[in-house]
Amino acid sequence: MHHLFGIIPIPQPLQSRSLVYDLKARLDWGKPALTILDVRDRVLFNASHIVGAISMPADELIDRALASLPLNRDLYVYGETDEDTALIASQLRTVGYRHVSEIRGGVSAWKAVGFPIETVLTAA
Template sequence: MKLFGILPTPPPLKAQSRVYDLKARLDWGEPALTILDVRDRTQFNSHHIMGAVCMPIQELTSRALTSLELDRDIYVYGETDDETVEAATQLRQVGYKNISELRGGVAAWKAVGYPVESASSLLSA
């Protein structure tokens, strides 16, 4: 859609994001982003943000470097905001440029009623 010769653009990536910021990008239909859940696999299987990829913090940088481009927009969340900050710091230290720390993680996402997935919901699909 063009409005007065200007192409609309999605909200820009911020160093720290609220769940509303990520939801706005997803609602925009932007496929060029990745959501990383750095909690352990058991927590991830229990519930996670729809579309998130499980990369436990212990193996985060090695797995990310083999599967994600350094200039990709990445939203990262952990069990706590401290774990989220630690994960974002690790990714930035190995060269990732576009990292956003998702404040509140999956708990904040669920609290506002956004969709989550679990291992059981994926198996029944």
Template sequence: MLFGIIPTPPPLRARSRVYDLKARLDWGEPALTIIDIRDRQEFHFSHVMGAISMPLPELVKRALSTLELNRDIYLYSDTDEDTAAAAVQLRQAGFRNVSEVQGGLPAWKAMGYPIEKGVVVGG
């Protein structure tokens, strides 16, 4: 808390559970980015509400061109292995605050947290 008046969220961890991310979103603090590293078709089918799509093959290039290196970043996929690989790439590129959302989208959905759905185009 800042002077006991304004509470602050807990520090970003290298690995987060889905409810850690949900708590951070409920906090209302905008200084974070949620990145879905799955392919665009999967992203458009459904994704964590507020997430942006940066498929793994283009992740580092796009992140470097659009995000600050000190930005709080939450990464997810369908598997923890893909998420961990993406986190390694971002950390090696100089991003300091990267958290792997354990369980990814399946865990997020299992908790009943909000998702956005779209129409799959060209599939």
């Protein structure tokens, strides 16, 4: 006998804008593969970021993304503000990324609902 308890529902397909809940559902589901890009400067990234996010500051983002991420990869992006996020997402789409989603509210919204964050300890 199969129980439906504990089965995680399949998340919605990637949208051009996502709420933190949408990303969390994707992470909990575990597939298909995705990459979370934090485009804020490294000091802010080190202070706190969404668990699993990769630091790719805006000034080096496009070159680094093209060198390491396939154009068909699902990318979730956030910056300091939703305006920054929208600008970066637009740049990623312009260079050929087809699956880019802007995380509304970024790390602040993520923390506000109690989802886990990471910090990077740096030597003083």
